[in-house]
Amino acid sequence: AQRVTQPEKLLSVFKGAPVELKCNYSYSGSPELFWYVQYSRQRLQLLLRHISRESIKGFTADLNKGETSFHLKKPFAQEEDSAMYYCALMALNNQGGKLIFGQGTELSVKP
Amino acid sequence: EAQVTQNPRYLITVTGKKLTVTCSQNMNHEYMSWYRQDPGLGLRQIYYSMNVEVTDKGDVPEGYKVSRKEKRNFPLILESPSPNQTSLYFCASSLIGGGSYEQYFGPGTRLTVT
Numbered sequence: 065a066q067r068v069t070q071p072e073k074l075l076s077v078f079k080g081a082p083v084e085l086k087c088n089y090s091y092s093g094s095p096e097l098f099w100y101v102q103y104s105r106q107r108l109q110l111l112l113r114h115i116s117r118e119s120i121k122g123f124t125a126d127l128n129k130g131e132t133s134f135h136l137k138k139p140f141a142q143e144e145d146s147a148m149y150y151c152a153l154m155a156l157n158n159q160g161g162k163l164i165f166g167q168g169t170e171l172s173v174k175p
Numbered sequence: 176e177a178q179v180t181q182n183p184r185y186l187i188t189v190t191g192k193k194l195t196v197t198c199s200q201n202m203n204h205e206y207m208s209w210y211r212q213d214p215g216l217g218l219r220q221i222y223y224s225m226n227v228e229v230t231d232k233g234d235v236p237e238g239y240k241v242s243r244k245e246k247r248n249f250p251l252i253l254e255s256p257s258p259n260q261t262s263l264y265f266c267a268s269s270l271i272g273g274g275s276y277e278q279y280f281g282p283g284t285r286l287t288v289t
Contacts, residue, residue: 073215096276108218108265108280150217154276161225161276162233163208167217 066091066155070166077141078174085136085169087125087151096154097134099125100165103147111149112136121145141173177202181266181281188256189289196251196284198266206269206276207249208233209241211262212283218265224249225271256288 067090151166208223220233224243240252267278
């Protein structure tokens with residue numbers, strides 16, 4: 065079954081601390097994975113995609129096919145990082161592509 | 176300005192009264208999709224469309240209909256809304272292929288069915 069799991073509903077850290085938001089996936093094909101962020105009262109926007117291997121706002125994510133994980137990391141959290149984070153998998157098939165989201169992790173960065 | 180728009184942004188309606196939420200994008204994207212966002216459940220895909228006249232079910236299609244007669248528009252239709260369809264709905268669009276499935280999201284429509 066195609067599935068994305070984010071085990072933490074809420075992650076609370078202090079400013080300057082390292083952050084790791086976990087994401088595990090289940091997919092038989094070659095995955096296309098994304099991290100989306102939703103700041104308070106704003107629409108979702110793309111943060112990262114594994115295919116580009118970029119670092120955005122200090123965040124990075126590495127695809128680990130062996131562990132089927134795509135954890136999001138940042139070495140030093142900032143207060144403005146407080147938001148809802150969603151991991152997503154694009155499951156492609158002959159008919160098209162379904163985008164499957166995890167349940168989301170709320171990151172709270174305290175001063 | 177490249178964007179995805181949704182209307183209305185807020186809607187309160189009663190059980191059984193048909194409604195349509197419109198979605199429009201001006202980026203010439205092939206892929207369009209509808210999601211609902213519920214606390215503790217994240218985002219779940221309702222329907223998606225790969226191009227004009229090509230639509231397919233997502234994970235939670237029951238109670239919803241869509242159409243894609245034009246590339247830019249992808250309305251969501253609730254023929255007979257029920258209270259369990261009270262939710263926050265997002266429309267999104269993207270290009271297809273080449274790793275370009277980056278979704279551009281609309282601002283959301285908050286629907287309440289009483």
